[in-house]
Amino acid sequence: MVHGVLNDHSVWGFQSRHLAHHGWNVLAVDLPGHGRSGGEAPQSVEEAADFIVALLRTLGVERAALVGHSWGSLIALEAAARLGDAATHLALVGTAYPMKVSPALIEAALNEPEKALRMVNVFSRSSLASPSGAGFWTFGAGMALGRRVLRSNPQVNVFHRGFVACDRYAGAEAAVAALACPVLFALGAQDQMTQPRAAQGLIAAARAAGLDVRVETLPGKSSRRMQRTPARLRMAFGAPWQCAALLLDRRQLRREQPAQAGEVFHHGGLRSLVRPGDAGAVDPDGLHAGLQGAMGVERGIVTHVEHGLRRHAEPLRGFVEDARIGLGDAEGARRHAPLEVFPSPMRCSAARMLSRRRALRSWERWACACTTSARTTAAVSASASSAAVAGARVPSQSRSTCSALRMAGQIGQRVSSRSRVIARMRAVSSMVAENSATIAFPSLPPHMNASAADRSQTAPMPRTAVLLCNLGTPEAPTAPALRRYLAQFLSDPRIVEIPRAAWLPILHGIILRIRPAKSAAKYASIWMPEGSPLAVWTERQATLLRGWLGEAGLRVQVRHAMRYGQPSIAGQLKALQAEGVDRVLVLPLYPQYSGTTTASVSDDVCAYALRTRRLPELRFVNSYHDHPAYIDALARSVRAHWQREGGPAEQLVMSFHGIPERAVRLGDPYQQECLATAALLAQALGLAPDRYRVTFQSRFGKAKWLEPYTEPTLIEMARGGTRSVDVMCPGFTSDCLETLEEINQEAREAFLHAGGREFRYIPCLNADSAWITALSRIAQEHLSGWDTGAPGGAAAPGPAR
Ligand SMILES: C=CC1=C(C)c2cc3[nH]c(cc4nc(cc5[nH]c(cc1n2)c(C)c5CCC(=O)O)C(CCC(=O)O)=C4C)c(C)c3C=C
Ligand SMILES: [Fe+2]
Numbered sequence: 001m002v003h004g005v006l007n008d009h010s011v012w013g014f015q016s017r018h019l020a021h022h023g024w025n026v027l028a029v030d031l032p033g034h035g036r037s038g039g040e041a042p043q044s045v046e047e048a049a050d051f052i053v054a055l056l057r058t059l060g061v062e063r064a065a066l067v068g069h070s071w072g073s074l075i076a077l078e079a080a081a082r083l084g085d086a087a088t089h090l091a092l093v094g095t096a097y098p099m100k101v102s103p104a105l106i107e108a109a110l111n112e113p114e115k116a117l118r119m120v121n122v123f124s125r126s127s128l129a130s131p132s133g134a135g136f137w138t139f140g141a142g143m144a145l146g147r148r149v150l151r152s153n154p155q156v157n158v159f160h161r162g163f164v165a166c167d168r169y170a171g172a173e174a175a176v177a178a179l180a181c182p183v184l185f186a187l188g189a190q191d192q193m194t195q196p197r198a199a200q201g202l203i204a205a206a207r208a209a210g211l212d213v214r215v216e217t218l219p220g221k222s223s224r225r226m227q228r229t230p231a232r233l234r235m236a237f238g239a240p241w242q243c244a245a246l247l248l249d250r251r252q253l254r255r256e257q258p259a260q261a262g263e264v265f266h267h268g269g270l271r272s273l274v275r276p277g278d279a280g281a282v283d284p285d286g287l288h289a290g291l292q293g294a295m296g297v298e299r300g301i302v303t304h305v306e307h308g309l310r311r312h313a314e315p316l317r318g319f320v321e322d323a324r325i326g327l328g329d330a331e332g333a334r335r336h337a338p339l340e341v342f343p344s345p346m347r348c349s350a351a352r353m354l355s356r357r358r359a360l361r362s363w364e365r366w367a368c369a370c371t372t373s374a375r376t377t378a379a380v381s382a383s384a385s386s387a388a389v390a391g392a393r394v395p396s397q398s399r400s401t402c403s404a405l406r407m408a409g410q411i412g413q414r415v416s417s418r419s420r421v422i423a424r425m426r427a428v429s430s431m432v433a434e435n436s437a438t439i440a441f442p443s444l445p446p447h448m449n450a451s452a453a454d455r456s457q458t459a460p461m462p463r464t465a466v467l468l469c470n471l472g473t474p475e476a477p478t479a480p481a482l483r484r485y486l487a488q489f490l491s492d493p494r495i496v497e498i499p500r501a502a503w504l505p506i507l508h509g510i511i512l513r514i515r516p517a518k519s520a521a522k523y524a525s526i527w528m529p530e531g532s533p534l535a536v537w538t539e540r541q542a543t544l545l546r547g548w549l550g551e552a553g554l555r556v557q558v559r560h561a562m563r564y565g566q567p568s569i570a571g572q573l574k575a576l577q578a579e580g581v582d583r584v585l586v587l588p589l590y591p592q593y594s595g596t597t598t599a600s601v602s603d604d605v606c607a608y609a610l611r612t613r614r615l616p617e618l619r620f621v622n623s624y625h626d627h628p629a630y631i632d633a634l635a636r637s638v639r640a641h642w643q644r645e646g647g648p649a650e651q652l653v654m655s656f657h658g659i660p661e662r663a664v665r666l667g668d669p670y671q672q673e674c675l676a677t678a679a680l681l682a683q684a685l686g687l688a689p690d691r692y693r694v695t696f697q698s699r700f701g702k703a704k705w706l707e708p709y710t711e712p713t714l715i716e717m718a719r720g721g722t723r724s725v726d727v728m729c730p731g732f733t734s735d736c737l738e739t740l741e742e743i744n745q746e747a748r749e750a751f752l753h754a755g756g757r758e759f760r761y762i763p764c765l766n767a768d769s770a771w772i773t774a775l776s777r778i779a780q781e782h783l784s785g786w787d788t789g790a791p792g793g794a795a796a797p798g799p800a801r
Contacts, residue, residue, distance in 0.1 A: 001028040002052060002079075004070030004094075005162030006117070006146045008035030011069065027064075029055065031075075033153045041158045045071070045169040049078030056083070065089035065181075071166045074099060081175035091184040096198035099166040106167065110160040117146040117159070176205045182212035464786050465557040465581040466549070466779050467572060468542050469601045470589045470734065472562030473532040477523035482516035489564045494600040496701075497663070519737075526740040537734035537766045538562070538589065541775065544767055548776040555789030556779075557581055563601050570608040573616070583617040583786050587779060589733045591630055592677060593623035594670035596659050621782050625673040626680055629774035634677075634730050635684035636770045641726065641762045649724035649760055651693060651717065652685075654678045655743060656731040658696035658705040671706055677730055693717070697729075697747075698738050711747050718754035725751065728762035733771070735764045 001012040009028040031048055033041025042048035052075060056064055065088050068076025073095035080087035108116035121142040150159055183206050187196040196217050206213045474485040490496055490507050523532065530536045542560035549556045557579065561572040576584060588601045602620055609615055624630050642648050656674040664671045678694040697710035717725065727747065729739045744761040751759045765771035 002048075002066070002068040002072030002076045003028075003031065003034070004068075004072045005166065006120070006149050006159045007069070007072075008145070008149050008152075011145070012067075027055075027061070031072075033156055033158055034149055035152050041153060041156045041161050042075075042165065043161060044165045045074045045078050046171065048075040048165070049082060052076070052079040053082050056086075062086060063088050065091070067091040067093065068095075069093040070095070071099070071162050074166065074169050074172065077172060077175045077179075080181060081178035084178070085180055087179070087181045089181050089184070090179065091186060092199075092202075093186045094188060095185060095202065096195065097169075097172040097202040099169060099198075101163045101167045106160065106163050109163050110157060113150055113157065113159050114147075117143055117150075121146070172202055173205055176202065176209050176211070179206070179209065179211055182214070185213070185215045187215065187217045462555045462557045462789070463581055464555070464583045464585070464783065464788050465559060465576045466545065466585045466587055466783070467569070467576070468538065468545065468558065468560040468587050468589055468775075469569060470534060470538045470560065470562055471597065471736075472564030472566075473534040473736065474520075474523060475532075475565065477520050477527045477532075479516040479520045482520045482523070483512055485565050486515060486519070487512055492564070492600055492603075494596050494603065497660070522741045523737055525745065526737060532736070533740060534734050534736035535562075537736075537764075540767045541589070541734070541772065544772045545775050545779065548772050549779060549788075554780070554783070556783065563597075563604055569601065569604045573605070573608050573612075577614075577616055581616060583619075585619045585621065585779060585782050585786075587621045587775070587782070590731070591623065591627070591733065592625045592656070592670050592673035592731050593668075594659055595663060595668050596670075598622055617786075619782055621778060623669075623673060624774075624778050625677045627774060627778055629770070629777045631677070631680045631684055633765055633768055633770035633774045634681050634728075637765060637768055638681070638685055638726070638728065638762060641760070645726075645760055648691075649726040649758060650722050651691060651725050652682075652687060653693050653695060653710070653714065653717075653725050653727045654681065655695045655697045655710040655727060655729050655747075656706075657698050657729075657738060658709070660701075661704045661706055664706065674731060681730060697742060710743070711750050714747055714751040714756070714759075715754040718751050718756035723756060724758035724760065725756065726760045726762055729764060732764045734766055739764055 001009070003009060003011050008030045012028040029052070030037035031042060032039030032051055042051060048071075052066070056079075063086050064083070066076040066080045066083075068074065068091070070093070073092035074097070076090060077092060077095075080090045105116055105119060108119065146159070150157070152158075185199055185203055185206075187199055203213060203215055472485065472489070474481040487507070490511065491504070493500070496503055496507075526533060528536050538560045542558050546556070546558035549558065557576060559567075559572045559576060561567050561569040563569065573584065586601065586605055588598050590597045590601075593599075605618065605620070609618070638652070654677075656678075659668060659670055674696075675694060678692070682689070682692050693708075693713060695708050695710040695713045696706040699705040699709060714725065714727075727743060729743060732739050739761075748759040748761065
């Protein structure tokens, strides 16, 4: 993430945290000569791009998505062009080309920086943005940040130098022509500094170059409307607040390779500790030593340690928890526990702790009463306030700020009028902003809650875990791997309900001799570079869910396990217990209950229980086939597909995995749940009954399975005159052999061969944001009452269903 003129890494505070919570390794740099990076400030966009490229190479980052704001957008563009295939995505926030800066502004930047700073902050963020979040004074924070960055380099006026670099840059056309990745333009409709129309040339050039271009212009016409959407408002005024969310919407985003380097290096004055090895080896004092700033890189997770806070906001040391910005997920946070900085509040007396808690509570209450976005802001303020209460070493110049904050904390309890609170808060935050631009950052990482701030130096391990369970998949697309996998799979009495004595000879004597080679060839046709799609997506879902729950304030471990193959359910349960987890929510990735799948997962958990002396508490999710969030995720994926394709096909086919009809006769609710899912989805999409079909696929063996069968139905539809179909598999939460090969290859061919014209496959939910949101809601509902560190000692209550 590359900042703009007179900014530093801190402008990416929200985004880097957000992205980290969603499985990304984040590197938000201070350009050389800016903020906490020493070295010579770049004289041109090209020079800065060289720095970015060199930095990534030194860190051993093989592939990166680049995000830049304003001047940083041009730098990111140049760097992406140089990186070629190594740049996976490019997001240009508040961009323009040419990025001409008015001579008056350039002149002011050189001779009257304070005046120029004011101009820039009015043009871009504007005092209009002030009510966007209670306690968040954009203008003041912007001014303070600018002053701080300007002061950070006594040799060079980085303000003037940055503007001149923007103004002179003439290489965007060539850079665009060299790009090989999708480009997102995130523009603010009301941004006066980099107006949306100034980006149109670049957008056209990117489109002409055949790139996958997406343009997001965030609205902001009336300030009243924008007050209701504060995050958008900030974006609309030029600050890069929203781009993380936009980035995440992109389907093709994938987790980056972890950094592998293992050395201490200096580059452009940026000192980085790179230790891929053991977390315990990272010496916090080493990180904190000496230079203006340091950056810890470990096991691929990049974090910046907020030295600026130590320098600028000594009394507000609660903020130092922002050191965890890049750590993201709970697992990362634990691994990086030695990097955490828990300053004075940890060591203060019991009396101080008490008043600190009281202050936190009052701020929380106040926050809830104000705006939806106030919670994080209040956490900041609460932290500042608590630091004021708890901190013994408050330098005199900041004492007024702290007491003002404390005062405001008390006001928060009494004030009934929201506007009065905001007015007070603005006064307070302006004071704080003068001392520390970091007021805009929540002090607590989202997966921490207020009370967690009182914990001891090292964060406690989560005691509660969610175990996402999926079917399993072979380790390789080879016959031996398939044989091992199928032997375990098809020996499960839940899958094949034939007496063992009759079945096992057939399985070992016939099926395992013939099927592995055939199946291996099919797997080979869908295998991803990272492995089997089912394994790739399931692991990713677990990572994302961990981040999502963390962002919701839950301290919960999340792992994934496979019913057949690796990582096994027993192995994961054992590992969780070894980590101190004593409560496990088992969440199968099958929305519709079936004895063949869901119950088989429970069997495996119970088999582990049978041979385990000290059991964790266990809960099982049986089914969520009608959960509104799951239906919503499906509906969104269909709508997005329709949007991509220019509208719906003649028919939507919803194909579920089949099971033997006999199982249903014996009481398996699977068929009924599949039909209920389909009906709810059709309703959500506004589809009349004659516009969709429900079918069942993947028949195994000769017995009668649930009908209608998918492929014969498609053939019949094509022969009956249906020209176009959208086909989806709502019961599969990850793409896998059964969807990618059986549906998107075999069924497609059958349909087209029978006379159909258009077969449009809709991918499974995989890592869709709405799906992870659904998983997070389902998990939270079932975690209710367990200690997850959430306020009140329970997971957030579930929404009405
Ligand atoms: C989505 C739910 C599933 C149900 C219900 C289900 C029942 C079921 N499956 C078989 C036999 C096979 N299934 C195979 C693959 C497979 N099955 C599911 C899901 C359900 N199965 C998935 C997600 C996958 C794909 C796994 C992957 O690695 O991508 C296979 C193996 C593939 C092959 O060799 O063809 C078999 C065999 C039965 C008998 C059954 C219910 C009785
Ligand atoms: Fe199956």
